[in-house]
Amino acid sequence: MNSISPDLNIMIKACEKASKILIRDFGEVEKLQVSAKGPFDFVSNADIKAEKIIIEELNKSKRNYSIICEESGNKFNDDKNNFWIIDPIDGTNNFLHGIPHFAITIALKSNNDIVSGLTYDPIKDEMFYAEKNNGAYFNNKRIRVSNKKNLQNCLFGTGDSGIKEVKFKKNIKIRNFGSSALDMAYVAAGRLDGYFQKNLNIWDIASGILLVKEAGGIVNNIDISKDENINILASSTEINEKLIQNLTNF
Numbered sequence: 001m002n003s004i005s006p007d008l009n010i011m012i013k014a015c016e017k018a019s020k021i022l023i024r025d026f027g028e029v030e031k032l033q034v035s036a037k038g039p040f041d042f043v044s045n046a047d048i049k050a051e052k053i054i055i056e057e058l059n060k061s062k063r064n065y066s067i068i069c070e071e072s073g074n075k076f077n078d079d080k081n082n083f084w085i086i087d088p089i090d091g092t093n094n095f096l097h098g099i100p101h102f103a104i105t106i107a108l109k110s111n112n113d114i115v116s117g118l119t120y121d122p123i124k125d126e127m128f129y130a131e132k133n134n135g136a137y138f139n140n141k142r143i144r145v146s147n148k149k150n151l152q153n154c155l156f157g158t159g160d161s162g163i164k165e166v167k168f169k170k171n172i173k174i175r176n177f178g179s180s181a182l183d184m185a186y187v188a189a190g191r192l193d194g195y196f197q198k199n200l201n202i203w204d205i206a207s208g209i210l211l212v213k214e215a216g217g218i219v220n221n222i223d224i225s226k227d228e229n230i231n232i233l234a235s236s237t238e239i240n241e242k243l244i245q246n247l248t249n250f
Contacts, residue, residue, distance in 0.1 A: 007063070008131055011084075011106045011118045014057035018050040018088060018104055019122035022095075025049075026123065029098045046095070050088035054106065058084050065108070068227060070203050083109040087203040090119075091179030100124070105181040107206035112225055117207030119185045128185040128211055136188050136214035145217035145236035146190040151246060154193035154239060157183035161198045167248045180232075184208020187234050188215035194235030194243050196250060202227045208234070220244070 004012075025046040051069055058065070067075040069086035084106060089095050091102030100123040108116040118129045128143070130136035136143050148154050155173045158166070163176055175192075177183060180200055186192040188211035195208075202224060209219050212234045220233040220240070233250065235243050244250075 004129075004134075005116065005131060006061070007108055008116045008118065008129060010058060010061045010063075011108070011116060012120075012127070012129070014054045015104045015106060015118060015120045015127075017057055018053045019120060021053060022046060022050055022089065022102075022104070023122050026095060026098075026100070029095065047089050047092065050104065051086060054086055054088060054104070055084075058086075058106075068109075068203060070201065074227070081111050085109055085203050085206040087181065087201075090181035090204055091177075094178045099178070101177055101182065102179055103181045103185070105203070105207045107203075107210065109206065109224065114206055114210040114224060117210035119181045119207045119211065121182060128188060128207075130188070130207075130210045130214040132210065132214070134214070136211045138185075138189050143189045143215050145187060145212065145215045146193045147236065147238055148193055149238050151239060151242050154243075156235075156243070157186065157192045157195040159197045159200075162196055165198065166196065166250050169246050169248060172243075172246065180204040181208055184232075184234060185211055187217060187236075188212045190215075190236075193239060194233070196233040196243070196247065198231045198250070199228075200230045200232060202230060205230065205232055 064078045065082040066077045067084045087105045090105050095102045103119050103121050105119045115132045120127045128138050158174050183195045187195050212219050217236050218240045
């Protein structure tokens with residue numbers, strides 16, 4: 001593994017510990033699909049359990065950083081300049097339906113700047129991580145955004161609002177995979193050429209913002225002082241302007 005900071009090391013350990021719970025619980029989801037009650041409560045509990053484990057592991061560091069997280073909200077600790085940003089299951093609907101495409105994602109925001117980011121897909125055992133000014137990595141190998149130059153050859157990720165609300169001057173290939181954290185990681189790794197979406201929460205994309213930037217890409221439309229209602233557009237530098245020009249109401 002390339003040299004990483006103590007903070008990122010703590011984040012990785014927290015992810016790995018929470019992933020064991022999620023992998024086990026994901027294995028139970030198929031059985032619950034056919035029960036009268038269904039898997040909704042079960043998945044909600046999985047979310048809460050995983051978040052609790054992550055927070056417990058991060059707190060072992062004695063950093064006393066504050067916390068922004070999806071399930072239990074914001075917690076202000078002694079250090080209010082540094083925030084752990086946590087989403088224990090990004091892609092909950094996929095998890096709920098037994099689709100193996102979701103991620104644990106943790107980022108560290110320091111003085112309103114994302115300085116460490118980690119997105120981990122526990123089912124595929126794929127870990128994407130980045131630190132400011134230290135590059136972006138996938139399973140310990142350096143990653144870069146794609147270098148395609150023609151929009152027609154590109155594949156873009158988006159979510160429901162991107163499909164329903166955004167109009168295009170030219171047809172482009174888009175996918176709605178159901179996990180913005182993994183979409184952003186895929187942009188960083190060159191699997192997707194870009195990603196755009198409206199009204200996201202900071203915990204969905206905090207790690208991805210840094211991953212894309214450290215992989216040589218561009219992230220537009222971001223105010224990370226906000227926790228909610230964030231619009232994001234991320235892509236390689238090669239097609240960024242072309243993508244922006246092709247979206248008529250983003």
